[in-house]
Amino acid sequence: MSENIIVYSCHVGKRDTPVEDGRFYVKGSDKFNSDRMNAKAPKILPHLYLPKHDYSIWVDANLELKVTKEELIEELGDYHCMVLKHRDRIHINDEITECKGLDSIENLEYHRNKSGVLGFCGLIIRKNSELCNQYNERWWAEICRGSSRDQLSFPYTLGKISKLVRVPAGLSPHTQYTKRNPHKNEINYDLLEKLYTKK
Numbered sequence: 001m002s003e004n005i006i007v008y009s010c011h012v013g014k015r016d017t018p019v020e021d022g023r024f025y026v027k028g029s030d031k032f033n034s035d036r037m038n039a040k041a042p043k044i045l046p047h048l049y050l051p052k053h054d055y056s057i058w059v060d061a062n063l064e065l066k067v068t069k070e071e072l073i074e075e076l077g078d079y080h081c082m083v084l085k086h087r088d089r090i091h092i093n094d095e096i097t098e099c100k101g102l103d104s105i106e107n108l109e110y111h112r113n114k115s116g117v118l119g120f121c122g123l124i125i126r127k128n129s130e131l132c133n134q135y136n137e138r139w140w141a142e143i144c145r146g147s148s149r150d151q152l153s154f155p156y157t158l159g160k161i162s163k164l165v166r167v168p169a170g171l172s173p174h175t176q177y178t179k180r181n182p183h184k185n186e187i188n189y190d191l192l193e194k195l196y197t198k199k
Helices: 035-044 069-076 092-099 105-109 130-145 189-196
Strands: 005-009 055-059 063-065 081-085 119-127 162-165 178-180
Touching: 005 069, 035 130, 055 063, 055 069, 069 081, 069 119, 092 105, 119 130
Parallel strands: 005 055, 081 162
Antiparallel strands: 055 119, 063 178, 081 119
């Protein structure tokens, strides 16, 4: 496979230790007072934050891939995006209930009764296509209008053009693709700066 594939994460704040697995660490936005939103911008808008690429694979900072990037792109196939289906919930209204206390009631309620199926947005495989980028921007607009909890607005934005992979019963939310590391209290900033400048 000759395409340019970038596996990437973003560190803002002091929650996770950088992983030296070849991923690209993109610097977050500096336009918001919220660490969550500053890290969210490159997650949602890879076409604006990454170097030239054909495909991007977003991996939450506390996750490690258990498969190769080429295997993920092969599974993506002709779709513009691929995520895992949420293991525990299907509907946005159920996710709103789960997120109470994590954002304001007003922001959460903005998404109530919207359509679509929940995805797990800790792993996002995307084609750098005009169509996908348009849906990325729709997703970002909804996050800015409503809640920063991106799984609430994914189903009716980028989710419309996405392949959703079912999580087999009995497996963790990350199935065969990733493993989860515990969040850390401190980041090794010397290592992080080195990883930022790899590309």
